[in-house]
Amino acid sequence: MASELRIIEDELWQAVKARQARNTIDRDDKGEPSVALVNTRRRPKYLFSGLTKCACCGGGYSAISATLIGCSTARNKGTCDNRVNIRRDELESRVLDALRTRMLDPTIFAEFCDAYTQEMNRLRMEARANIDAAEAEIGRIDREEQRLMDLYLKEAISLDTVTERGGKLKARKLELKNFLAGADEPPPVLHPAMARQYRHRVQQLYETLQDDSEEQRVEAADVLRTLVEDIILTPADGRIEIDVRGDLAGILTLSAQKQNPAALATGSQVKMVAGAGFEPAAFRL
Secondary structure (H helix, E strand, C coil): CCHHHCCCCHHHHHHHHHHHHHHCCCECCCCCECHHHHHHCCCCCCCCCCCEEECCCCCEEEECCCCEEEEHHHHHCCCCCCCCCEEHHHHHHHHHHHHHHCCCCHHHHHHHHHHHHHHHHHHHHHHHHHHHHHHHHHHHHHHHHHHHHHHHHCCCCCHHHHHHHHHHHHHHHHHHHHHHHCCCCCCCCCCCCHHHHHHHHHHHHHHHHCCCCHHHHHHHHHHHHHCEEEEEEEEECCEEEEEEEECHHHHHHHHHCCCCCCCCCCCHHHHHHHCCCCCCCEEEC
16 A cells, blocks of 8 residues: 555544444345434434524524524625624523423313314314215215115116226225225314423433433433424513524324323324414513
8 A cells, every 4th residue: 555645644544444343324125224323313402593584684594602502694795783692501491480380281182182072073073074985985886886786677778887987886885985994083182281201201201311321311312302393582672582482293193192291293184283273382581
């Protein structure tokens, strides 16, 4: 080897190669890397990275020093007048405290449960009506198919007519049966006590963030991030006001977890409700 052509020291080269080896992700028999492991390499460096936004311009907040975050647009483009910064640890502390104590007020949550129940009753009635209509139509198709066969046997209609008409009836019946097979089960009924359960779960996650285990801290942080839709930072008299909008679907799912609060899997039924006119939970710090 032409060692005289090297542009970096061999010691540095070996250190880099060793680090690359440590970070290598093994692939399975199909040559695919572990998606879960890949995602851990892409985790945000800070608890609420990517969720903070400037109320003045809509741009993101980013680090401007080791401890402070500020409006990226104001500093990088100069098109925003918001020059008020906030300590990262203060932001995280205020948001975490609010998540633990204020995200779901029992009274407000009870009102949501009432609205949820009314909406679910309406959806159940619509679903039941659609199911009844589909079942009734299948019954009519069965009778029509039998009538076609009777007419054919009496030589009152041709085979071509039976084939054409019968094919349309068969296709429609298959469509209706597929609809019935995919009909959703009624979503679970909520209870106001879920607000207390939610706060208990978030308290557990908060305590896990203080754990010595990096894996547990990362897992808890990932779940907490799913509860926040965005964090709006507004300058006011030289300080920052914080508005937090929570992901209602994630909150309700976390509230329902009984065994592993870190194993968050948002249910599609709750997502559907959260997207049907229900605003995300929101509060100002």
